[in-house]
Amino acid sequence: MFFDAVLTMPAHPQPPASSPPPDEASSGLDLAQTRSLLRVIVEAMPNAVVLVDAAGSIQIANSRALRLFGYQVGELDGLDLDRLLPERFRSGHASARSVFMRHPGTREMGAGRELFGLRKDGVEIPIEVGLDVLRTPPLTFVLASVYDATERREALRTADQATALAQSIIDGAPFAIVATDLDGRILEVSPAATSMLGQARADLIGRKPYSLRRSAHSRAVRTIAFDGKAAPRRADCCREVRKRVDDGDIDQREWTLRKSDGQQLPIDLAISGLRHRDGRLAGFIGIATDISERKRVQAAMRHMAEHDALTGLPNRMLMRDRLSGAIARARRTGTQVGVLLIDLDHFKHVNDSLGHHVGDRLLVVAARRLSQSVRAYDTVARMGGDEFVIVLPDLAARRDAVEIAAKLVEHLSVPMEVDGHALPVSPSIGVCLFPDDGDDADLLIMNADTAMYVAKEAGRRRAVEFTPQMATAASERWALERALRLALEVHSFRIHYQPQVCLRTRRVVGAEALLRWPQDECSYLSPTHFIPVAEQTGLIAAIGEWVMRTACAEIGSIRHQLPPDFRLSVNLSPRQLTLSKLPALVAESLALSGLAAEQLELEITETSLLQDDIVHLIEDLRATGVGIAIDDFGTGFSSLSRVTRLPIDCLKIDRSFVRDIDRDPSQAAVMAAIVAIGHRLGIRTIAEGIETQAQLQATAMQGCGCGQGFWFSRAVPASQLVQTIARIEET
Incomplete structure (x- = not known):
């Protein structure tokens, strides 16, 4: 193996076998001196070196070779070189050495091949060997330079492993x-x-x-x-x-x-x-x-963020972005942009009477109709609830937007088929345009909203163009809202009480708590002016809670001066009926005032009977011991079947049936029918708005149990209620 490494290298010509060997004495050194000199040279070499004769016997091994193979000084001298090779390599090595010695050559130091050496302790080590021919006539030696290849082998193995790992990572x-x-x-x-x-x-x-x-x-x-x-x-x-x-x-x-x-x-x-x-x-x-x-996920999330989940229409955010883009384009091209804000009339009645699932399907149908009624590049968006906005870019004239709005009123007013119901829903539409009615998206939407409310106040099912005067009215409404908030905060509101009188005995049996808002010492702002704003802004819930607590407290403070069967009536707004804490509020107000539960009657409007879960709410309120009255009965959309199934104590007949009762037989007939229903169901009846003696007599003739109105008394503060009751009962 040592010698096999150089067999492929060309060898220098050797003297003919017949040539006589040189004279030993001619070298100037005897064999012992030569060996001594070789040993010094070999020992000085920086690597492990072994000098071997032609028979494969080790003649000299320097200290580095001894350490490499684990031998002591002198232990290698005379040993066969095969002792430094694993047994499996020895036969091949002997053959290679024989060939090499017959045809010796020379090569550069360090140019060799890898093989394994055998240490004295039997451990194999990877080595590299370089061979040089050394001639000291008449002898020929081989100088073997041996390098420990353990580190290089380990480095190569590590590199191979790293390469394999990297390839595995790349492949996987x-x-x-x-x-x-x-x-x-x-x-x-x-x-x-x-x-x-x-x-x-x-x-x-x-x-x-x-x-x-x-x-x-x-x-x-x-x-x-x-x-x-x-x-x-x-x-x-x-x-x-x-x-x-x-x-x-x-x-x-x-x-x-x-x-x-x-x-x-x-x-x-x-x-x-x-x-x-x-x-x-x-x-x-x-x-x-x-x-x-x-x-795909980003697109889905972007669509979800920019579109209404129910109808699939663009939402407020995307609509505003498109409106801003349309405005920017209109500035460059000199065109106009129309904004239509649409609210569905009576949509709440659909939700309350048929359920939110029907209301949702109605919104989907309405969205489809809106999309089919405009141009392909117009934007139809849902703002929330039953409100929609349509952006009309690139308009040449104002009349274009007005004509589109009129067409929408016509299309949306056709009854919509939903779950077997033909629902008569119409739109109220506010119309405004850039640049005449606003120069940015927010202002245009606000002004369109203002015009839409004007359309509702004008009777619904119509489109109304925005005018600057509407902005003034809207500004007044915002001012009124701020004043309402301040009045609630500083307790500026007052409660007056209108007596309720038994028409047979002329005794006062109760009073209705009515909210008043003083503007100065002598005047009050009409509830018809500020209650709609309170309802629109949601302040009605907080105001209603204040009325409940205050009315109970005031009547409770004079309860011992009132008739023993006196009953306080307090109105509940539709918004209050959606509050889960309402029964607790009622119970707390009674407890703090000292009133008994049967001394309080809560009035709810007839349309409120259509709300979801109203039956459960009325049952929860009745469980506290209070009475339930239906206010403005005869003007709403409730069914008699629902009235008969609810624990109702009183029907308050709307003033519209009292106004002409003494002159219009049909009004008297309606009054008689309501009273008959009440008598048959064991429910008390109270007629509202009795202002003349003729109305009083006609109402009493129809069998109505009680009445209230200016004929008896206007609403008075709690401080005047006892005296007012005394005056009524004395006349």
Whole structure:
């Protein structure tokens, strides 16, 4: 093995076998001196060296060789070289040594081959051997330089493991990896890359990535899209990527991969440099990730963020963005932009009477009709609830928006078929335009909303154009809202009480608590002026709670001066009926006032009977011991079947049936019918708005039990109630 390493090297010519050996004495040194000199030279060598004669016997081994093979000084002298080789190599080594010694040659120090050595303790070690022929006539020796290759072998093994690990990682990576030279020709690809590109590895190697042929009849073309912008020319793109990578950066962006079948695949591609050891750029490596799912999720999330979940229409955010864009375009082109704000009339009645599931389907049908009634590039958006906004860009004249609004009124007023119900829902529409009615999105929407409320107040089912005067009215409404909030905060409201009188005995049996808002010492603001604003802003709930607590407290403070069967009536707003804490509020107000539960009667409007869960709420309120009265009975949309199923104590007949009762037989007939229902069901009846003696007599003739109105008394403060009751009962 030692000698086999040099058999392939050319040997220098040797003297003919017939030539006489030189005279030993002619060298000037005897054999002992020569050995001594060789030992000094060998010992001085910086590596392990063994001097072997032609028979393979070790003549000299320096200290480094002794340490390498684990021997002491003198233990190797005379031993056969085979002792330093594992047994499995010895026969081959003997043959190689024989050939080498017959045809000795020479070679450079350190140029050898790897093999294994055998230490004295039997441990094999990887070694490298370099051989040199040493002639000391008449003898020929072989000088073997031995190198411990353990570290180099371990380094190679580690490198091989690292290479295998890296290849395993590349092969198993879920993202595509492509290596190219500086010209863009593919040098290597990972399995994920072949799958992503739709090409076999053999078809990819050597090709440029922008034009890859899959077969003679198909072609895969890779293009760069740069987030939707026009793709630059390939040369420009390559120069841009090359510059970034040359600067040591990573070029990372979204690309679009167009595959051979025409499919476009969005990918995230990061390109970095492959470099020589000296740092020079040798090529590129690209790591690509399929981001199709990410794009799908992003698109879905963006759609969810910008669209109404129920109708699929754009929501307020997207509508405002499109409106702002339309305004910007109109500034450049000199056109107009229309904004229509649409509210569905009586939608709440549908929700309350048929349920929210029917109301939701109605909104879907209405959204479809709206979309079908406008141009393809108009925006129909849902603002929330039953409100919609339509943006009409690129209008030439104001009349265009007005005509579209009129058409919408007509289309939406046709009854909508929902779950077997023909629902008569009409729209109230506010119309405004840029630039006449506002110069930004928020102002246009606000002014359209103002016009829409005017349409409702004018009788609904119509479109109304915005005017500057409406802005003044809206400003007054906002001022009224601020004043309402302040009045609630500083307790500016007052409660007056209108007595309720038994028409048979003329005794006062109760009083209705009515809210008053003083403006100065002598005047009050009419509830018809501020109650609608309170309801629109939601302040009615807080005001209603204040009325409940205050009325109970005031009547409780004078309860011992009132008739024993006196009953306080307090109105509940529809908003209060949606509050889960209402029964607790009633119980707390009674407890703090000292009133008994049977001394309090809560009035709810007839339309409130249509609300969801009203039966459960009335039952919860009745459980506290209070009475329930239906206010303005005869004007709402409730069914008699629902009235008969509810624990109701009193029907308050609306003043519209009292106004002409003494002159209009039909009004008297309605009164008689309501009274008959009350008598049959064991429910008390109270007629509201009795202002004349004729009305009093006609109402009493129909059998109505009680009445209230200016004929008896106006509403008075609690401090005047006892005296007012005394006056009524004395007359």
